[in-house]
Amino acid sequence: MVNVTMYSSKSCGYCQSAEHLLKRKGVALIDKILVDQMPGARETMMQKTGRRTVPQIFIGDLHVGGFDDLAALDKAGKLDELLNN
Template sequence: MSQVTVYTTQHCPYCLSAKSLLARKGVTAIEIDVETSPQRLAEMLQRSQRRTVPQIFIGDRHVGGFDDLASLDRKGELDALLHA
C-alpha cells in the first residue's frame, strides 16, 4: 500500500473527513499538523502550492484536498492509487 501523508490542523472538519475516508479504506495516514509547526506549514506550501488544509499526498502524488480525495473515490480511482 502506498504511503499517505495528510497535512492538517486540529479544528478542520475537512481534515477529519479525509482521515475518516482513508480509515474506511484501511489506510493509516501520516498526519502532519501544520498549525503547531511553521516549518511543516512551509513544507506543505512548497509541496502543494496551496494554503488550505487538508493537503493529501499518496506516495509523491499530490491528490489535493478532501473534495479531490472524495472525487477520486466516487470515480473508483482511489483504491488503485492507494495500492500502486
C-alpha cells in the same frame, strides 16, 4: 498499501473527513503533519503543493489535493487503485 501523508490541523473538519474516508478504505496509518503545531510546516506544504489550505493529501509521492479531490477520486473509482499501487 502505499504511504499516505496529510498536511492537517487539529480543528479542521475537512481533515477529519479525509481521515475517515482513508480509514474506510483500509489505510491504517496516515502520516499527519499538523501545520498549526509544527513551525514551518505550512510553508513547506505551500512550497510542495502551491496551496495554503488543509488538508493537503499525498498518496505516495502523488499530491492528490484536498478532501474534495480525494472524495472525487473515490467517486470515480480511482482511489482504491492509488492506495493499492
